[in-house]
Amino acid sequence: MSIVQAKDLYFEYSKGVSVLKNVNLSINKGEVVAIIGQNGSGKTTLVKHFNGLLRPTKGEVLINDEPSVKKTVAELSHICGYVFQNPDDQIFNSVVEEEVAFGPSNMGMKGIELKLRVDESLRTVGLYEKKKKHPLDLDLNQKKLVAIASIVAMNPELIILDEPTTGQDHAGLIMVEALINTLRKTHTVIIISHDMNLVARVSDRIIMMCSGEVIFDGLPKVAFTKNALMKKTYLKPPIITELAQSIKGFRRDILTVDEFMDELMLLRKKRK
């Protein structure tokens, strides 16, 4: 069952310049989908249609089978939660728990119910101990988690993470990856990312964009063997895939170090 569908979707910021061209896709409930593509390929523009921040110039977007244009941004944000690329674009309260409470209290939640929801969201992202802190006293890794928690608190069906690992160090990257694996149990997740190593490890499906068009939609294993397509939109496969592809005899669709080692052992066995 699909949560988001785009049908013949076109979008222009200014007249005559299409940022999205004839996009057709369907995101199924429970999937973790990665949208990848070069800077300026339309990834963020596309997902901003899912929570109504942008409206189609032509074509339509269906959210839970209903046209998005019939719903307000507030209604759509209950279904599709969008976490901004830069947490500073999103965070404005002076206490972490107030920041996280903002969304659900706007939805009319209050009292103990609100408190429980906020605590649960902070636990999900691993920031419960920091709930009384000022968001700006947190480091960049933690600010990102606050931004994610405040969207999780609204309990949307779909969570969109726009470049969740940008500006994060190694510790932040591990936290974000673990969080995606937590969220996938209860939510549909879309990530926009340039980090192909992350994308290879967490996504069920990849949508590749180039100049506003979808040029590939399918399994990560297949996506990362399409080197010509990837190059067209300024991507490179994950380094482990690249390594496997550079050695004669190796499968070309390896995504993890473990798979790589298995393949190596297999090739050594065959040799004997």
Place this chain on the structure above:
Amino acid sequence: MDIITFKNFSWKYSGYRGWTLHDINLSIAKGEFIGIIGKIGSGRTTFCSSMLGLIPHFYPGIMEGEIIIDGVNVEKSSISKLSSIVGLAFQSPSNQLTGAGTTIEEELAFGLQNLGVPYEEMHKRVSEMLKIIGLEKFRKRSPFELSGGQQQKVAIASVLIMNPKILVLDEPTSQLDPLGTEQVFDLVKKLSKKGITIIMSTNNIDYLSKFADRIILFDNEVVKVDTPKKILTDIELLKKHSLTHSVITDVSMKLKKYGLYHKDLIIDFDELKNVIKGMIK
């Protein structure tokens, strides 16, 4: 010849407890390509800002020791004087782009205009730079109509066009797509070969290992200065300072664990490739 010297340099931002950078002693030779690594909050951005004199001239705080850039004492000089020697590209292009120009070419020409560079020369340098960053098509567009990654390229170009002796880049590729990242590293390498001293803060260790002459590991102090291979294959050291090793090194560790390989851990892609090829011949 050393172009950058830090002597017992410490810095504390006013209003903060503790030193952001403590007792830094470093000498960087002209033409070196230095990689800076460290976790968030380790003082990397502060270090980058210090060479342009943003510290102590722009940010309030307490400074100890001294920094000498190309013979100029930073504390006794000014940001405008230092900016003729040092080009600093920030992590976020929105901090860099002046908005003074309505088009990308005007944005790039802004610094040159301020220096009074003749029109013909300016036009030539802008065209060259647009070619280098691959945005010739967009020359008449507004920088603010570009994507984050494209803006980042314009921001770097606006620094490069001033021909600095020292180019300092603070996480310049964090918002770029993979090929954009590769292009920026290739570009920086090219500049390095021309003799420009490069200081690049990044956690993209796969590229640093290929390009940097030396790496400095920061954790509010200089923890270690050494070759990329020495630092990036020191798993315990990286872990201790909340950093990780490359996928390449990870594979070489697994090879050791499986008893297939017995030499030093590997950081170089081609070296690993050849080791593995030897195993399945």
